[in-house]
Amino acid sequence: MAGTAVRGRLNTWQTATIGPVTDETARVRTLRLEVPDWPGPSDGQHRAGQHVDIRLTADDGYQAERAYSIASAPGEPLAITVERLDDGEVSPYLTQEARTGDQLEVRGPIGGYFVWEPGSGSGGPLLLAAGGSGVVPLRAILRERSRAGSSVPVRLLYSSRSWEDVIYASEFGLPPGGVEVIYTLTRSQPRMWQGYARRVDDAMLAEVAWPAALASPGQPLAYVCGPTSFVESVAAGLVKLGYPAGRVKTARFGATGG
Ligand SMILES: Cc1cc2nc3c(=O)[nH]c(=O)nc-3n(C[C@H](O)[C@H](O)[C@H](O)COP(=O)(O)OP(=O)(O)OC[C@H]3O[C@@H](n4cnc5c(N)ncnc54)[C@H](O)[C@@H]3O)c2cc1C
Numbered sequence: 001m002a003g004t005a006v007r008g009r010l011n012t013w014q015t016a017t018i019g020p021v022t023d024e025t026a027r028v029r030t031l032r033l034e035v036p037d038w039p040g041p042s043d044g045q046h047r048a049g050q051h052v053d054i055r056l057t058a059d060d061g062y063q064a065e066r067a068y069s070i071a072s073a074p075g076e077p078l079a080i081t082v083e084r085l086d087d088g089e090v091s092p093y094l095t096q097e098a099r100t101g102d103q104l105e106v107r108g109p110i111g112g113y114f115v116w117e118p119g120s121g122s123g124g125p126l127l128l129a130a131g132g133s134g135v136v137p138l139r140a141i142l143r144e145r146s147r148a149g150s151s152v153p154v155r156l157l158y159s160s161r162s163w164e165d166v167i168y169a170s171e172f173g174l175p176p177g178g179v180e181v182i183y184t185l186t187r188s189q190p191r192m193w194q195g196y197a198r199r200v201d202d203a204m205l206a207e208v209a210w211p212a213a214l215a216s217p218g219q220p221l222a223y224v225c226g227p228t229s230f231v232e233s234v235a236a237g238l239v240k241l242g243y244p245a246g247r248v249k250t251a252r253f254g255a256t257g258g
Contacts, residue, residue, distance in 0.1 A: 156175075
């Protein structure tokens with residue numbers, strides 16, 4: 001049964017070969033992963049907002065596993081975007097040592113809750129809010145919106161420490177029609193910077209977020225992703241603005257994941 005095969009594969013570690021790598025910033029790298037048996041268009045390709053688990057095995061057999069959001073849209077080659085935490089175990093390897101042709105293990109795609117899909121059921125308008133590398137699954141959502149020809153209006157509120165830390169800057173520099181990208185740079189700003197220059201707060205959300213009343217009934221209004229503290233404060237701020245908590249989708253990367 002096809003469904004059984006797909007379900008079985010989700011829980012199975014598969015060998016992936018690292019394809020082309022792209023340095024997004026000094027600390028962030030996108031890795032394309034070539035997985036021979038990756039779910040294809042005919043049998044339940046990955047969905048925007050899902051993640052994979054990555055497993056590394058050292059020469060002495062020690063293993064480490066971490067979750068990484070899928071950076072690519074459904075139908076595009078599987079890619080992850082990883083931010084280096086200098087004192088981390090896995091991210092320094094993926095961002096500094098891993099080379100095209102190296103192999104690692106991948107399991108997935110995983111998750112249904114944070115998924116966005118185009119079509120009449122996708123509602124809108126949508127607010128996407130990202131802290132640091134929390135932008136990765138939101139980029140997949142934006143790419144899926146374009147790929148599917150969706151016209152749902154989207155605002156992406158993207159918080160980074162500095163302009164040099166902005167991931168996908170060139171891609172977001174020319175957003176498709178109907179998409180606005182609003183930056184806040186929390187630690188340093190370029191000369192003449194006219195955007196926000198502080199952490200996301202309630203006043204900023206009140207300026208940027210769509211009025212809750214504009215959204216289609218019963219559909220998600222917001223996707224919020226990043227470090228746990230960022231996600232909790234943005235989600236709480238949106239609820240204060242009248243967003244029903246159940247319509248604010250959140251994904252937490254952990255204490256330092258952004
Ligand atoms: C669903 C999901 C999706 C994710 N997607 C992405 C993504 O797209 N991109 C991305 O970059 N990250 C993503 N993450 C985060 C990612 O899974 C890793 O947590 C991140 O890369 C750090 O892993 P690491 O092994 O380098 O660091 P770790 O070794 O896990 O360390 C992380 C931090 O915790 C501290 N630490 C570790 N152990 C201890 C301890 N015992 N006591 C105190 N402090 C400790 C370290 O000093 C370090 O600062 C995602 C997480 C989740 C849950």
